[in-house]
Amino acid sequence: MNKQEFISMIRKSLGDMRSEDVNDIIYDYEEHFNIGMQEGQSEEEIAVKLGNPTSIARQYRADYMVKQAEQHKSTANMLRAVLAIIGLGFFNIIIVLGPFMALVACLLALFAASLSIVVAGMGVLIGIILHPVLSSTISIPGFLLGSTQMIAAGLLGAVGIISFGLLLLIGTYYLSRLFYNLTIKYLRLNVSIVSSKEV
Amino acid sequence: MNIQFKKGVLELCVLSILKQKNCYGYELVNDISQNITISEGTIYPLLRRMKSDGYVETYLQESQEGPPRKYYALTAQGEQARAALDVEWSSFVEKVNNIVKGGAVVE
Numbered sequence: 384m385n386k387q388e389f390i391s392m393i394r395k396s397l398g399d400m401r402s403e404d405v406n407d408i409i410y411d412y413e414e415h416f417n418i419g420m421q422e423g424q425s426e427e428e429i430a431v432k433l434g435n436p437t438s439i440a441r442q443y444r445a446d447y448m449v450k451q452a453e454q455h456k457s458t459a460n461m462l463r464a465v466l467a468i469i470g471l472g473f474f475n476i477i478i479v480l481g482p483f484m485a486l487v488a489c490l491l492a493l494f495a496a497s498l499s500i501v502v503a504g505m506g507v508l509i510g511i512i513l514h515p516v517l518s519s520t521i522s523i524p525g526f527l528l529g530s531t532q533m534i535a536a537g538l539l540g541a542v543g544i545i546s547f548g549l550l551l552l553i554g555t556y557y558l559s560r561l562f563y564n565l566t567i568k569y570l571r572l573n574v575s576i577v578s579s580k581e582v
Numbered sequence: 583m584n585i586q587f588k589k590g591v592l593e594l595c596v597l598s599i600l601k602q603k604n605c606y607g608y609e610l611v612n613d614i615s616q617n618i619t620i621s622e623g624t625i626y627p628l629l630r631r632m633k634s635d636g637y638v639e640t641y642l643q644e645s646q647e648g649p650p651r652k653y654y655a656l657t658a659q660g661e662q663a664r665a666a667l668d669v670e671w672s673s674f675v676e677k678v679n680n681i682v683k684g685g686a687v688v689e
Contacts, residue, residue: 410652414651421647434623439621446627
């Protein structure tokens with residue numbers, strides 16, 4: 384492999400990274416080749432000593448994706464980072480992937496549950512309020528409409544359910560953020576282990 | 583040298599060399615690969631990560647031959663990291679030596 388092949392393979396494998404980052408990375412290898420050639424080595428010799436350009440590029444990608452997920456928090460970025468690390472062929476992350484997906488599912492379930500509770504509370508609230516107007520379409524258990532006190536209690540109950548749902552929602556949100564940050568930490572740990580593995 | 587040993591040590595090597603002098607990449611790679619057999623290309627991703635972690639910084643310097651070279655320099659934060667790794671490494675080597683030389687075996 385000569386210099387140009389080596390560099391274009393790195394460039395290709397870096398793929399969707401920002402072009403200024405790509406150019407910055409390429410600069411190092413251009414320089415490495417140039418100096419090596421001034422010292423009398425052939426392009427092929429230098430390329431062999433540098434190692435496999437595709438696996439070098441994978442290290443940059445994994446670093447980059449984790450950094451992105453850290454700076455711009457989103458599920459998509461997190462997923463890309465996880466995939467990039469898996470691309471490094473690191474065994475541990477695959478073992479961890481199962482529990483990771485399970486935790487993600489739990490968080491989603493919690494979100495769904497809290498939203499449902501909010502909606503249910505709203506249903507009760509609206510039902511009680513609209514019952515005098517739409518008594519034929521809305522069915523409310525009789526005891527709730529027995530007296531003004533019961534109606535008031537029903538309304539308060541509905542507000543309580545809504546508040547409970549909202550609190551659960553907020554709690555889940557913070558839990559998700561915590562989970563996100565812990566995952567980033569874990570990924571970073573993997574990147575530093577994996578990159579030195581290629582030695 | 584065993585691959586397992588090279589893993590974490592590479593970072594310490596890079597930081598230690600940069601403590602002594604600012605280097606361009608080729609120089610750094612050469613200094614390391616004269617002592618330890620490595621895929622030389624892996625030094626550059628490591629340098630880039632260290633830069634984004636604030637351990638090293640880069641600047642361009644004109645050279646007589648060809649385009650300006652990218653020099654790497656250790657930051658104060660990098661020196662802290664180096665010192666911590668150094669302590670860790672030294673105590674690890676000492677413990678292993680204890681066992682290898684037989685000092686740790688209780689009769």
